[in-house]
Amino acid sequence: MELPLPETLRRLRAHTEEPDLNPQELAAETALPVDTVRALLRGETLPPDTVDQRVCWRVKTLADAYLVQNEKRTGDLVAAVAERLGISEVWARKLLKGEKVPSVTFLRGLVDFFEVDGGEAFFTAPASEALNRVLQNRLRKYETPMADPVQVLMERYGVVAADLRHHGSMTPEQLETLLAGVIRSVMPTEGDAPR
Template sequence: MEAVPPLSQTLQRLHTLIQEQGLDQSVLLDPEKLAEQTALPEASVRALLHGGATLPADSVNDRVRSRIRTLAHAHIRRTGSRMSDLASRVSERLGVSEVWARLVCDGKKVPSVEFLHGLVRFFDVEGGEAFFTAPADEALNRVLLPIVDRLQSSEGGDPVLALMDRYGVRATDLRAHGSLTREQLERLLEGVLRSVVPPGGGRDQ
């Protein structure tokens, strides 16, 4: 099994690929989006992106409570619901009391291993329980490694992946269009290009 590179190495490779391919670093390494994907504080993400500054020490329980609370509040904002609504849904889905579900979702109690496993499915997070328990640098690294893989694939000449990265198009952005084939995706991106490239393929003077 290939060893996972540390965050510092991942960032170094990312910066090289971004520079070589002329991509928009602010799109690929957007601290706000990365914070959402990792359930880390945006300030922590920014610190890690700028050289992996040492973050305050925390315990596994601190991480679990913080990341569950972050996911819960993001869910509430996204759905326009209330904490009581979320607690009710978690209670019904995972078979715990609403009181306990609310305490966990509010970051006031640490869930059992079984409950944590259920929250992985409920919030549909990648990485299993490690999403909640991994140190901040490992959590960010987990999200950045697929970006490295995608950019390295585009180096091999895949124009679709290259265009998606150049214009900040993510797979998640295309969910509204349903399941797209490669040909359909190419046509969609060609439409994007036609909207930004002058007629005849000329360049701005």
């Protein structure tokens, strides 16, 4: 069950201080204005908005951030989105400038293009829900830490997936020792020169 934003904030603040509540970082993750994030963190109620306003703002925000992060020109982004969505560049430019509301089909394409978490709800959810989704992900790392030593090691060493065929044939400690040794053996050390 999803917690309401005030409860998520209360519980998160009990575990951490500012690093998980940085308004600029949260604004970037949610495609919300920094002032909106700050107001929500203070517990303020926001003025009502429409789904269309949210979608247009968040698409524009993502497009602007994409251009900065990828050092691309607007025309390059417009062409890429137009090709991905199968629309004209004129229509793509209007979408990316926040002047037109994308259809559900185009919204799904934008989710894929910008690789956002949360699907279409990333664009359509009210600001409090969008912020709450991100904060709950942060809260989970404190309240439901990984207990599986294999998963912990895989995360520590950047391993994406593994299939251990002999389930239960080793104790967790033996498995951790084995995997740590294998991973260390293939990881370059600081003194190794690139070949």
